[in-house]
Amino acid sequence: MSNTTWADGPLVQLTLVRFREFWREPEAIFWVFVFPVLLAAGLGLAFRNRPPDVLKVAAVTPELARSLRQEKLLDVERLSAPAAEEALRTGKVALLAAPGPGGAVVYRYDDTNPEGRTARMLADRAIERAAGRADPVASSDRLMREPGSRYIDFLLPGLLGMNLMGSAIWGMGFAIVDARRKKLMKRLVATPMPRHYYLLSFVLARLLLLVVEVGVLLGFGAWVFQVPVRGSIPDLAVLCVLGSLAFSALGLLIASRAKTIEAASGLMNTAMMPMWIVSGVFFSAQRFPGVLQPMIRALPLTAVIDALRANMLQGANLAQVAPQLGVLGAWLVVCFTLALKLFRWR
Amino acid sequence: MSEIALRAALRVRNLRKAYKDVVAVDGVDLEMRLGECFGLLGPNGAGKTTTIEICEGLTAADSGEVEVLGMRWNAHAKELRQRLGIQLQETQLSEKLTVMETVRLFRSFFRHGPEVAEVIALVQLDEKRKSRVGGLSGGQKQRLALACALVGDPDFLFLDEPTTGLDPQARRQLWDLIEQFKLAGRTILMTTHYMDEAERLCDRVAIMDHGKVIALGTPRELIASIGAEHLVEFSAGGAVQALDVSALRRIEGVREVRAENGSVRMQVTELHQAVPALLDELSRQGVPLTELRTHSASLEDVFVTLTGRHLRDE
Numbered sequence: 001m002s003n004t005t006w007a008d009g010p011l012v013q014l015t016l017v018r019f020r021e022f023w024r025e026p027e028a029i030f031w032v033f034v035f036p037v038l039l040a041a042g043l044g045l046a047f048r049n050r051p052p053d054v055l056k057v058a059a060v061t062p063e064l065a066r067s068l069r070q071e072k073l074l075d076v077e078r079l080s081a082p083a084a085e086e087a088l089r090t091g092k093v094a095l096l097a098a099p100g101p102g103g104a105v106v107y108r109y110d111d112t113n114p115e116g117r118t119a120r121m122l123a124d125r126a127i128e129r130a131a132g133r134a135d136p137v138a139s140s141d142r143l144m145r146e147p148g149s150r151y152i153d154f155l156l157p158g159l160l161g162m163n164l165m166g167s168a169i170w171g172m173g174f175a176i177v178d179a180r181r182k183k184l185m186k187r188l189v190a191t192p193m194p195r196h197y198y199l200l201s202f203v204l205a206r207l208l209l210l211v212v213e214v215g216v217l218l219g220f221g222a223w224v225f226q227v228p229v230r231g232s233i234p235d236l237a238v239l240c241v242l243g244s245l246a247f248s249a250l251g252l253l254i255a256s257r258a259k260t261i262e263a264a265s266g267l268m269n270t271a272m273m274p275m276w277i278v279s280g281v282f283f284s285a286q287r288f289p290g291v292l293q294p295m296i297r298a299l300p301l302t303a304v305i306d307a308l309r310a311n312m313l314q315g316a317n318l319a320q321v322a323p324q325l326g327v328l329g330a331w332l333v334v335c336f337t338l339a340l341k342l343f344r345w346r
Numbered sequence: 347m348s349e350i351a352l353r354a355a356l357r358v359r360n361l362r363k364a365y366k367d368v369v370a371v372d373g374v375d376l377e378m379r380l381g382e383c384f385g386l387l388g389p390n391g392a393g394k395t396t397t398i399e400i401c402e403g404l405t406a407a408d409s410g411e412v413e414v415l416g417m418r419w420n421a422h423a424k425e426l427r428q429r430l431g432i433q434l435q436e437t438q439l440s441e442k443l444t445v446m447e448t449v450r451l452f453r454s455f456f457r458h459g460p461e462v463a464e465v466i467a468l469v470q471l472d473e474k475r476k477s478r479v480g481g482l483s484g485g486q487k488q489r490l491a492l493a494c495a496l497v498g499d500p501d502f503l504f505l506d507e508p509t510t511g512l513d514p515q516a517r518r519q520l521w522d523l524i525e526q527f528k529l530a531g532r533t534i535l536m537t538t539h540y541m542d543e544a545e546r547l548c549d550r551v552a553i554m555d556h557g558k559v560i561a562l563g564t565p566r567e568l569i570a571s572i573g574a575e576h577l578v579e580f581s582a583g584g585a586v587q588a589l590d591v592s593a594l595r596r597i598e599g600v601r602e603v604r605a606e607n608g609s610v611r612m613q614v615t616e617l618h619q620a621v622p623a624l625l626d627e628l629s630r631q632g633v634p635l636t637e638l639r640t641h642s643a644s645l646e647d648v649f650v651t652l653t654g655r656h657l658r659d660e
Binding site for chain 1: 402403404424427428430432434436437438439440442443447450451452453454455456457494498
């Protein structure tokens with residue numbers, strides 16, 4: 001007993017166990033840290049904003065070709081009439097410009113194809129201007145390609161919310177049911193261990209891992225895609241902690257009685273699957289019919305994601321996301337109370 | 347707590363526990379002295395584990411009284427937990443932790459107790475202290491479970507089937523450890539369905555069957571109670587039906603004869619007189635002997651005599 005330190009306390013030891021069990025499970029590391037980053041990278045690349053496309057068009061005469069080349073957004077090719085026909089038919093060009101009777105111009109294109117319609121507008125403008133038309137109203141363009149309004153900006157808070165939910169529910173659910181199944185929980189109850197320490201160790205471990213988990217994903221988003229965090233970081237931290245606690249309580253409730261991993265997995269998927277779909281991880285929850293909206297808004301994942309988006313993209317403070325905070329608080333209190341009532345130690 | 351109350355390590359009175367479809371414990375009374383090693387012996391399903399778990403405060407009894415170290419679970423649970431060392435049947439400790447991490451975790455729950463390294467040395471796992479629990483053999487896991495029961499320097503040790511499923515060498519190693527605890531004066535309550543284990547380790551045993559204690563005493567007393575020191579078993583092939591069993595009963599020193607499934611089992615006091623007489627009688631009856639075995643009476647024989655069943659049959 002001579003060299004007892006603070007680290008020998010039961011709460012510290014229990015929390016250390018949680019960490020060790022997590023770090024020594026390579027799959028857990030992958031799903032919690034690597035998978036969300038891969039998902040963000042993949043979707044961010046797939047839906048990145050491309051530079052405006054240059055449209056390919058064909059001109060049958062040199063005069064037409066010259067006029068069309070005035071337009072920077074058109075890539076003009078001078079072709080013979082049959083070659084131009086062939087190019088149009090096979091989709092190599094979006095539009096064919098040919099001389100018509102009496103100095104007119106004939107545009108041939110597929111009007112159901114947006115590229116064709118755009119090419120028609122651009123080509124016509126170029127030819128009319130070349131022929132001497134002056135625009136009655138002067139206009140100029142100012143281009144907007146700012147971080148904050150792209151798909152990746154929408155996606156990242158969604159992935160963050162999804163990750164908060166997954167790691168809390170899986171982390172809580174599997175570990176507790178596994179300990180119950182292996183009778184390890186019963187063995188712990190046979191010691192003088194204060195029972196609330198056991199549950200508290202899960203919460204502590206979760207909150208500490210949360211720092212890494214959120215940091216990795218936000219850091220990745222900021223570094224690779226310049227995803228902004230416009231709200232205050234402490235507010236964001238409050239949202240993440242509250243979200244994680246609410247999901248942990250849900251996980252605890254799910255794990256409160258289940259005796260097998262299979263039963264627990266089924267329950268966890270049943271709880272999470274609908275939220276993955278309706279809570280607006282990958283696309284806006286607004287797309288679902290209006291009658292469903294109140295229900296969707298009451299889900300914890302919707303609340304977390306909405307609040308995270310408001311913080312990160314619109315710079316909202318906590319007061320502005322009060323409804324979402326209320327939803328999360330309600331889930332936390334209700335699930336935790338129920339879980340404590342239902343919880344079985346063996 | 348008075349000294350008198352403390353002298354009894356365990357008092358169980360009229361304990362009953364029923365599950366949905368079965369009465370697991372049906373009116374059990376037990377009393378253990380401090381420093382005693384007591385065994386609950388019986389086949390699987392006899393109610394041993396339910397009884398020990400009620401004593402450990404893990405299962406609530408339907409009725410009856412339990413007093414451990416002079417204390418009751420409803421009043422002194424916290425104090426009791428500090429003073430008991432418990433090893434459960436079939437606990438799987440976390441496979442991803444090392445031996446040392448596991449012992450350290452359990453040690454952290456107790457106010458007093460030996461150093462982690464000391465406990466690990468006690469159960470001879472020094473060399474394995476940095477190994478993951480998942481990589482340990484069955485015997486090593488069982489010794490680790492024992493270490494987790496010992497971290498609080500318990501006054502009272504509960505061991506539920508400590509050697510079940512182990513190979514003979516690992517069992518013997520565990521027996522040596524338990525014998526050391528006995529020498530150190532610890533009170534031990536253990537369950538087992540191995541007769542040899544109970545005979546070797548326990549000062550007294552209670553034989554349980556169908557939730558009741560059917561015999562109680564030292565192994566020696568119980569064996570003596572069947573009134574025979576030796577058992578003779580023989581087979582006579584198909585001829586056993588023709589055998590005149592009553593003639594065997596008349597042989598000097600034979601206490602009881604039981605014929606079953608082509609073999610005959612006799613309880614005998616004087617082996618050296620009974621066996622030659624048996625052989626004479628069989629050749630007189632013209633019954634060919636296909637197998638003959640004798641052994642000293644054991645707790646197994648006590649169980650068979652009391653219930654007509656073998657322990658291992660269950």
